[in-house]
Amino acid sequence: MKAHGTVHRYGDNVDTDVIIPARYLNTADPAELAKNCMEDIDKDFVKRVKAGDIMVAGKNFGCGSSREHAPIAIKASGISCVIAESFARIFYRNSINIGLPIIECKEASEEIKAEDEVEVNFDTGEITDVTTGKTYQGQAFPPFMQNIITSGGLINSINAKED
Secondary structure: OEEEEEEEEOOOOOEHHHHOOHHHOOOOOHHHHHOOOOOOOOOOHHHHOOOOOEEEEOOOEOEOOOOOHHHHHHHHHOOOEEEEOOEOHHHHHHHHHHOOOEEEOHHHHHHOOOOOEEEEEOOOOEEEEOOOOEEEEOOOOOHHHHHHHHOOOHHHHHHHHHO
16 A cells, blocks of 8 residues: 655644634535635645545644544645644544555654655555655554555445445
């Protein structure tokens, strides 16, 4: 399983309130949430993001409230993976549960720049900055988590096992 795209870069402590502001929580529709993703921190994000793009951030990404809407908005916006030095625990769990690939890697989060082209191999945890040629080693997903993500989330994974 791989992701490949252009980087959208953010700093430390990006909280769920800026990922999807509370004023838009009157819907659970992923497409509607995506229209306002990152609006309070990056007004032009939704205009620039393309399917497959990658988000890179610093420490404690997804901190704040435990709303599942935040990873849903990111995934629905077209982001194929979020790379950060660290994730808030509830955001990490919510991301896996809805099928949004995330990967922790301190060096990649510090060195990869906005607009770089990046490829992520989830089987090995290898992150390649295609723009600079530099490779980083992130934490690979165990097979059961890869299954959840490739199934599109926990519920889909469970339902597929019942078939």
